[in-house]
Amino acid sequence: MKKILLVAIALFLGASTNAQDKYFTKNGTITFDATTSTSPEKVAAVNKSVTCVLDSKTGNTQFSVLMKGFEFEQALMREHFHENYLESEKFPKALFKGQIINPSQINYSKNGNYDVTVKGQLTMHGLTKDVETNGKVSVNNGKISIASKFSVLLNDYGIEVPRLVSDKVAKSASIKVDCSLQVLGN
Amino acid sequence: MKYKIILIATALIVIAAGAYFYVNRKTQSLTESNADYKISAIKFLEEYSSDQVLSDKKYLGKIIQVDGNLKGIEKDEKGFLTFVLGDLTSMSSVRCSIDTTVVFDESTYPVGTAVSLKGECTGFNADDLGLGADIVLNRSVIIQNKN
Numbered sequence: 001m002k003k004i005l006l007v008a009i010a011l012f013l014g015a016s017t018n019a020q021d022k023y024f025t026k027n028g029t030i031t032f033d034a035t036t037s038t039s040p041e042k043v044a045a046v047n048k049s050v051t052c053v054l055d056s057k058t059g060n061t062q063f064s065v066l067m068k069g070f071e072f073e074q075a076l077m078r079e080h081f082h083e084n085y086l087e088s089e090k091f092p093k094a095l096f097k098g099q100i101i102n103p104s105q106i107n108y109s110k111n112g113n114y115d116v117t118v119k120g121q122l123t124m125h126g127l128t129k130d131v132e133t134n135g136k137v138s139v140n141n142g143k144i145s146i147a148s149k150f151s152v153l154l155n156d157y158g159i160e161v162p163r164l165v166s167d168k169v170a171k172s173a174s175i176k177v178d179c180s181l182q183v184l185g186n
Numbered sequence: 187m188k189y190k191i192i193l194i195a196t197a198l199i200v201i202a203a204g205a206y207f208y209v210n211r212k213t214q215s216l217t218e219s220n221a222d223y224k225i226s227a228i229k230f231l232e233e234y235s236s237d238q239v240l241s242d243k244k245y246l247g248k249i250i251q252v253d254g255n256l257k258g259i260e261k262d263e264k265g266f267l268t269f270v271l272g273d274l275t276s277m278s279s280v281r282c283s284i285d286t287t288v289v290f291d292e293s294t295y296p297v298g299t300a301v302s303l304k305g306e307c308t309g310f311n312a313d314d315l316g317l318g319a320d321i322v323l324n325r326s327v328i329i330q331n332k333n
Contacts, residue, residue, distance in 0.1 A: 027262040049322045053315045068308035075213045092309045180263045
């Protein structure tokens with residue numbers, strides 16, 4: 001009987017540790033900006049419903065982004081983004097699966113900003129490409145947040161901008177990621 | 187001849203003004219928009235879970251009125267709010283990202299309140315990450331507090 005109890009406690013502790021290794025959010029923010037110096041308006045959109053999971057032990061990181069969730073101030077820009085460029089109905093989701101390549105350098109129990117390098121694959125508009133970028137993991141009194149900024153070449157993902165507006169939309173879009181995470185299981 | 191010039195000039199001004207307003211129109215609040223579909227949160231999740239492709243064809247980009255029990259209101263660090271609807275015992279939810287123009291008293295929406303919201307369907311995240319499945323509605327507005 002004692003043995004069973006000990007095994008049960010060990011299993012419970014094991015499960016708790018695993019849950020605490022993972023952090024997540026469903027309210028992450030990604031900003032897309034393809035403004036050029038000749039753009040009459042900011043060609044920028046924000047998505048506030050990004051799902052992200054980070055495994056602090058392995059450094060595995062995953063993002064899921066619903067393309068229709070990108071919001072623009074201007075209605076026409078929004079229509080063009082979803083209907084003509086990103087074809088959001090045909091390709092409703094973008095995914096990033098990657099890994100922090102130096103996860104052991106982050107001390108999740110000590111406040112600080114930790115520079116990290118993330119390597120992985122980004123799938124967008126039906127095409128998958130390797131991505132490597134720098135980012136930051138911040139620990140502040142148990143609160144974990146991650147941030148990164150990188151560029152993607154629209155052409156790499158088969159996103160075509162009509163010649164008529166090609167000088168008003170950048171060929172390389174700036175992507176800004178900002179997620180405050182919570183412990184998975186809480 | 188003079189009338190012809192005035193007529194053409196007027197037509198050009200009207201066309202230019204129309205084009206200007208068409209190009210510069212802002213994304214409108216959904217408050218006055220009619221819902222394309224009205225559905226309960228639980229039925230909505232059932233439909234998406236059984237056939238995501240078909241549901242995307244039906245609902246993606248459409249304005250949905252969703253009714254359900256409030257599982258909670260989440261506020262991120264920037265102050266953006268999300269109403270989470272569905273079965274209180276399930277990890278899966280309909281997540282309604284609230285339009286930033288919406289003003290309401292959070293204290294009148296305790297967990298379990300029956301609520302009705304209207305928002306644009308941006309899609310479905312299946313339970314691939316062990317976080318439960320979610321349907322996300324954007325630019326959501328509160329229709330009424332049913333209690």
